[in-house]
Amino acid sequence: MQFVILGAMLKRINLDTFKKYVRSNSVGGIILIGCVLLSLIIANVPAGRAFESWLQTYIGWENSSIGLRFPILHWINDGLMAIFFLLVGLEIKREMVEGELSSPQKALLPVIAAFGGAVLPAVIFAVLNKGTHTAPGWGIPMATDIAFALAAITLLGKKVPGSLKIFLAALAIVDDLIAILVIALFYSSEIHLNYLLYAGAVMILLIVFNRLKFKRLMWYLVPGVLVWYFVHHSGIHATIAGVLVAMTLPTTPGAEQSPLEKLEHALTKPVNFFIIPLFALANTNIRFEASMLSGLAGPLGLGIIIGLIAGKCAGIFFSTWIGVQLKIGKLPRQAGWLHMIGLGLLAGIGFTMSIFISLLSFDDPLMVAEAKLAILVASVLAAILGCITLISINRKKERGR
Numbered sequence: 001m002q003f004v005i006l007g008a009m010l011k012r013i014n015l016d017t018f019k020k021y022v023r024s025n026s027v028g029g030i031i032l033i034g035c036v037l038l039s040l041i042i043a044n045v046p047a048g049r050a051f052e053s054w055l056q057t058y059i060g061w062e063n064s065s066i067g068l069r070f071p072i073l074h075w076i077n078d079g080l081m082a083i084f085f086l087l088v089g090l091e092i093k094r095e096m097v098e099g100e101l102s103s104p105q106k107a108l109l110p111v112i113a114a115f116g117g118a119v120l121p122a123v124i125f126a127v128l129n130k131g132t133h134t135a136p137g138w139g140i141p142m143a144t145d146i147a148f149a150l151a152a153i154t155l156l157g158k159k160v161p162g163s164l165k166i167f168l169a170a171l172a173i174v175d176d177l178i179a180i181l182v183i184a185l186f187y188s189s190e191i192h193l194n195y196l197l198y199a200g201a202v203m204i205l206l207i208v209f210n211r212l213k214f215k216r217l218m219w220y221l222v223p224g225v226l227v228w229y230f231v232h233h234s235g236i237h238a239t240i241a242g243v244l245v246a247m248t249l250p251t252t253p254g255a256e257q258s259p260l261e262k263l264e265h266a267l268t269k270p271v272n273f274f275i276i277p278l279f280a281l282a283n284t285n286i287r288f289e290a291s292m293l294s295g296l297a298g299p300l301g302l303g304i305i306i307g308l309i310a311g312k313c314a315g316i317f318f319s320t321w322i323g324v325q326l327k328i329g330k331l332p333r334q335a336g337w338l339h340m341i342g343l344g345l346l347a348g349i350g351f352t353m354s355i356f357i358s359l360l361s362f363d364d365p366l367m368v369a370e371a372k373l374a375i376l377v378a379s380v381l382a383a384i385l386g387c388i389t390l391i392s393i394n395r396k397k398e399r400g401r
Contacts, residue, residue, distance in 0.1 A: 027151075027272070027273070030151060031272075031273055031277050032148060032151075032276055032277050032280055032351075032352075033148075034277075035277040035278070035280040035281045035284075036280050036284045036351075036376070038281060039280060039281045039282070039283075039284040039285045039286075040284060040285070040286060042285060043284075043285035043286055043287045043288075044287055044288055048285065048287060051285065052285065054072065055071065055072050055073040055076075055282055056071045056072070056073065057071060057072050058070065058071055059071075059072060059075065060075070067233070068229075072282075073282055073283075076278060076279055076282050076283075077279070077282075077283070077356070077359065078232060078237070078238040078239065079228075079238070080275045080278065080279070081239050081242075081275070081279060081356070082228050082238055082239045082241055082242040083242060083267065083270075083271060083275055084239070084242070084271050084275050084276060084279070084352075085180065085239040085240070085241075085242030085243050085246075086224075086242030086243070086245060086246050086263075086267065087242075087246075087264065087267045087268065087271045088146075088173070088176045088177075088180070088242070088243065088246075089242055089243035089244070089245070089246025089247060090246045090249065090260055090263060090264040090267070091173050091176075091264065092173050092174075092176065092177050092243075092246070093246055093247055093249070093251060093260060094251060094260060094261065094264065095170060095173055097251050097252070098251070098252075107170070108323065108328045108329050109167075109320060109323045109324070109328060109329030109330070110167055110170035110171045110174055111174050112319050112320065112322070112323045112328065112329075113167075113171050113316045113319050113320045113323070114171045114172075114174035114175045114178060114316075115174075115178065115319065116315040116316055116318060116319025116320070117144070117171070117175065117311075117312045117315040117316040117319070117344065117347055118142040118143075118175060118178045118179075118315070119142075119315060120307075120311045120312070120314060120315030121141035121142055121307030121308060121311030121312055121315065122138050122139060122141065122142050122307070122311075123311075124141070124303060124306055124307045124310070124311045125137065125138045125140065125141050125303035125304065125307045125311075126138045126303075128299045128302055128303040128306070129299045129300065129303050132299050132300075133367075134298075134299055134300040134303070134362075134367060136361045136362070137300065137303070137304075137357075137358060137361040137362065137367075137371060138303075139179070139182045139183075139186060139187065139357045139361065140303075140304055140307075140350075140354050140357050140358050140361060140371060140375065141303065141304050141307030141308045141311060141312070141350060141354065141378075142175075142178065142179060142182060142307075142350075142354075142357075143175060143176070143178075143179040143350050143353030143354050143357065144171070144172045144175045144176075144312070144347045144348075144349065144350060144353070145349045145350055145351040145352045145353060145354070145379070146169070146172040146173065146175075146176060148349040148351050148352075148379065148383065149168060149172055149346050149347060149349045150165070150168065150169060150172070152346050152349065152383050152386065152387060153165050153168055153343075153346055153386075153390070155387075156387060156390055156391065159390060159391055159394040160339070160342075160390050160394070161332060161333060161334035161335045161339065163332035163333040163334060163335060164332050164335050164339055164343060166332065167332040167335070167343065168343055168346065168347070171316070171343075171347065172347070175347070176353065179353050179357070180239075180240065180243050182357070183237050183239070183240065183356075183357065183360065184236055184237065184240050187237065187357065187360040187361065188235055188236040188237055189235045190235045191234060191235040191236065192233065192234050192235050193234075195230045195231070195233045195234035195235075196230070196231075196234045196236070198226075198230040199226075199227050199230035199231050199234060199241070199244075202223050202226050202227050202230065203227060203244060203248070205223055206220055206223055206224070206227075206245065206248035207248055209223075209248070210248050210249070210250050213250065214250075215250065215259050216259075217249075217259055217262065217263055220245065220248060220249055220259070221245075221263075223245075224241070224245035227241045227244060227245055228241040228242070228245075231244070237360065239356075246260075249263060276352055279352065279356075280351070280352070280355075283355050283356075283359065283372070284355070284372060284376070286369050286372050286373050286376070287369070288373075292366075292369060292370055292373055295370035295373070295374070296370075296373065296374055296377065298370075300367065300370055300371060300374065301370060301373075301374040301377075304354070304371060304374035304375055304378055305374055305377060305378040305381070307378075308348040308349075308350045308354070308375070308378040308379065308382055309345065309348045309378055309381055309382050309385070311348075312344055312345070312347045312348040312350075312382070313341060313344035313345050313347070313348060314344070315344070316340065316343065316344035316347055317337075317340050317341055317344050320340055321337070321340075336393075338389070338393050339390065339393060341389055342386050342387075342389035342390035342393065343386070343390075344386075345382050345385045345386030345389060346382065346383065346386035346387075346390075347382075348378060348379070348381075348382030348386070349379045349382050349383050349386075350375060350378065350379055350382075351375060351376075351379045354375045354379075355371075355372055355375055358371035358372060358375065
């Protein structure tokens with residue numbers, strides 16, 4: 001029953017794929033919470049240092065021509081997370097072709113809300129950290145964790161309009177695209193043009209396969225590995241390769257499952273049940289120290305916490321209000337402005353992508369740890385405040401009835 005409203009809004013989309021996507025994100029969010037807690041426990045017991053040493057163990061193969069030997073942590077953050085970004089890219093393209101981003105009328109309001117929710121947190125962080133050594137972290141509070149946010153709103157069940165879940169999913173997907181562009185443009189190292197040219201040549205080949213209507217996934221995945229290798233060595237963060245490859249996979253509107261939807265279906269559970277939880281397990285290992293608590297009240301901590309909670313909520317609310325006033329779009333069906341405040345708070349759950357950007361922003365382990373702690377605190381507060389707001393709105397409605 002909870003997908004009746006979704007069906008009315010997404011007549012052309014493959015609903016089976018979308019239902020599995022939402023459900024998988026919800027359960028994946030719960031698993032993610034467990035891995036976060038486990039990682040925090042491991043980091044603060046004697047076994048924590050052994051776990052850190054294991055993450056720094058080198059595995060792989062290399063010679064004078066090919067370099068594929070990295071620490072386990074590097075394989076997780078640059079290798080497995082490229083698969084996560086591949087799934088994000090597939091979701092973005094599907095929404096652009098047949099979903100909530102498929103027409104200007106559908107897409108404009110979530111797009112405007114996503115930009116408002118990304119820009120204001122970055123501005124808040126930049127103002128609070130201006131002239132400090134933490135200034136490069138301005139991108140940290142920009143991103144929404146789609147798995148956690150969808151898990152939170154789905155767990156509320158019928159207490160929130162179904163259309164609000166669709167709006168949040170579309171907003172979070174655009175938010176991911178913004179974060180991907182920010183990483184590519186501002187958080188990449190020295191660029192090596194020769195590797196970029198190699199990656200570009202393989203991408204042209206993938207586009208040709210698309211135009212020739214090749215439907216077997218191997219025609220895209222095998223060259224996709226080469227794209228990842230060349231992008232990794234080019235200086236642009238390797239995870240961007242996942243998004244580039246995703247954009248070349250063919251898809252079509254309608255109920256027939258396309259190659260893109262087949263791959264999305266195949267990746268959803270491994271990503272949500274294994275890759276993202278493993279990323280959290282490897283990167284949330286915060287060893288609590290007294291000095292870190294004071295860091296929450298410093299420019300770095302305040303920039304992240306205020307940016308994710310107040311900045312996200314205000315940015316989404318006011319950009320949506322402006323869009324509605326200009327008649328660019330309408331609020332989600334059965335949702336009011338108080339719902340948008342609750343949704344804006346849930347969008348402040350910035351866990352996975354925010355931690356990822358913090359790893360790219362700082363070299364100092366203490367600064368990274370302080371950023372992770374601030375992200376954790378902000379995400380928990382955003383989830384609690386968002387759920388309380390949406391539940392209280394539902395209770396008022398029930399009393400009115």
